[in-house]
């Protein structure tokens with residue numbers, strides 16, 4: 158074995174040992190070794206995600222950054238592939254020593270050792286706070302959306318959105334584990350707006366979970382659609398596209414997961430109906446305003462005495478609108494959950510209905526009829542969009 162291979166092997170051994178004995182701080186790969194590759198740098202560190210220690214790599218390409226979390230046992234295989242090929246410099250920092258592996262023009266490697274420049278190990282707790290499902294650092298869509306600055310620091314005005322994005326991805330992650338999506342799944346986000354959640358979901362499913370899927374955002378406002386499509390191009394998110402149209406007029410070949418977050422009033426019903434009719438495996442909606450049922454309510458019951466107050470009538474209408482939506486989903490074969498998806502401190506529009514495919518519960522149709530009768534509701538808009546019984 159020549160000296161060069163020895164140097165690389167020793168470097169990999171030191172890396173492995175430091176990961177095992179808890180002295181590892183970070184590793185940095187630099188100096189491009191392959192002209193045809195657009196890899197620029199890799200920054201590796203340990204993070205704790207859902208109580209599991211992972212090796213997190215921020216991979217910097219010419220035009221974008223990507224974050225990939227891998228098992229600690231797989232680190233050396235990945236490093237072995239890169240060192241001496243894509244990267245000609247590697248710096249390992251441990252709390253005991255620093256190691257620098259450097260390749261010359263002839264691709265001969267030499268290993269240098271120095272006293273530790275960073276004897277203090279960063280705590281995983283520290284990393285965990287920063288390491289939510291979506292990293293603030295290295296995600297190119299976050300600065301473009303005003304959530305972080307270019308250095309990955311969360312802006313004052315971006316904190317709420319950042320928390321919301323992470324909570325939302327966490328919920329979808331749990332749903333996808335419960336109800337697996339097929340390969341090449343088509344996910345549709347109806348009323349995608351500025352696309353905060355659409356980009357985060359794409360990033361999470363494709364880049365972190367390696368799920369082969371495409372996402373289409375449907376949005377009425379052409380300016381937002383243009384903004385989102387430009388940003389998707391800049392991020393190289395090839396399977397993410399936005400269409401400027403009314404969700405009513407959108408008829409895709411298939412929908413495997415339907416999302417509609419804060420789509421106004423009956424737009425939520427149209428979205429739910431599209432999901433049910435397309436037999437989507439997962440449906441996720443966060444309703445916005447609830448005008449239709451309120452107008453259709455002609456209550457004459459014991460609650461009428463209190464529903465004379467506008468705010469109480471409004472809340473009652475909200476409860477009935479979303480309650481009937483979840484019953485309707487159950488009637489059409491979904492298991493539902495209704496919950497607050499983020500604290501009211503961040504947004505008042507925080508109710509979420511999630512539905513995963515299960516068995517139809519036909520008795521839910523009767524329950525809907527009872528409720529409508531009790532509250533004098535002429536009809537719920539969703540009923541008009543779906544077959545009855």
Ligand SMILES: C[S@@+](CC[C@H](N)C(=O)[O-])C[C@H]1O[C@@H](n2cnc3c(N)ncnc32)[C@H](O)[C@@H]1O
Nearest residue numbers: 348349350376377402403404418419420421424
């Ligand atoms: C309150 S925003 C929510 C955006 C995004 N889903 C979010 O939660 O950040 C609702 C978006 O739905 C869009 N929208 C409402 N009705 C729609 C319809 N019928 N078809 C397509 N988009 C619609 C609006 O233009 C708006 O951008």
